[in-house]
Amino acid sequence: MSLRHILLGMLQQPHSGYDIKKEFEKSLRNFWRAELSQIYPLLQKMEAEGLISSKVGASDIGPRKRIYRRAAKGSRELNAWLSDGPVVGTERIGYLAQVYFLGHLKDHDKAITFMEELLAYMRRWLDLLESSEAEWRANDPRYPDGLPDSEFYPQLTLDLGLRKVRANVEWCEDCLERMQKRRQRARAG
Amino acid sequence: MSLRHILLGMLQQPHSGYDIKKEFEKSLRNFWRAELSQIYPLLQKMEAEGLISSKVGASDIGPRKRIYRRAAKGSRELNAWLSDGPVVGTERIGYLAQVYFLGHLKDHDKAITFMEELLAYMRRWLDLLESSEAEWRANDPRYPDGLPDSEFYPQLTLDLGLRKVRANVEWCEDCLERMQKRRQRARAG
């Protein structure tokens, strides 16, 4: 039940559902995703539960928005979530499930193609994260350890994102090398 | 829609639902989890769809089991899943969502406690993976690159698991150091 808590965390600042979706795509994509069709109903439900409140306001650029704010009850629930200890052991990694069964592809070249695609994806992702870090570093002299809490902790998640994606890139490269050697051996033998 | 494909992958060998659950806990825990209450109905559904077939057989140790096998249609669907390219960008990492909003905890010590718990978890997990690797290495002289495909690809997932968990451990240690320095600075300032 993390999405509701993520929304509570985001509503430290007032946000519309649409804003929240943007925020997911900009800053949280490393560890969570959510569609508008999940966000809007959940915001309504959370308002009904008294965790957040809303009012309609003008938009700078488009039609009027419904702006949500966190209520006191929402702050307490957010606090409880963070105090309950780390949420671990729930991850599902689709591409690793695929790698586990990659031997099912009888054509060795197809398995190598799979890994090449994965490597390309990881490199693109790494580029994104590195640009994101470079921009942040260039624009804020406090980066990273002088940042206020509200940015310091997000920076920690970017840091782990970078480490993990680098590990993924190196792993893909090693896998490809090992798979190519196996292919050669298979052809020779 | 990965779970059905994971089940298809496992059914390279005949398995009961109970066996499959064991397999999740033993070898797939790095990247997927599933409860029996999800496995049993899905096996029934997949049998109705003609992806797998079953028959009842004796158990070595307990009551009779329903043993499932992959049908030709299931093999084709497994092949299609692997040929469609890597499933990426769907991961949800609860503890990172928490870290992102950790600044909400006004008490700095609580944030540090959170990170210490996370580090302890990651170290336990690393121990498990390292034992698992050591055991494999000790018991099979072909380890790792002489293994047959059916074990080579699983070994790749263990390898990435190790790299990622090590990255997590190092990151937690760095985070703790940085957070402790911030606490000192906050007390001094």
Place this chain on the structure above:
DNA sequence: AATCACTATGTCAATACTTATATAGCACAA
């Protein structure tokens, strides 16, 4: 005036997953 791209909010149906509960066989020990 029409079109386009983006902003903005929502609903619906289907699928995926979790938690709790029920039932029962089998082996072993107290």
Place this chain on the structure above:
DNA sequence: TTGTGCTATATAAGTATTGACATAGTGATT
């Protein structure tokens, strides 16, 4: 023989998530 723990299968209710669809305002361009 009673209990304990593991094996084994299953259902029900509730929550979470996805993908498709519907609607409409706004600003800029054609």
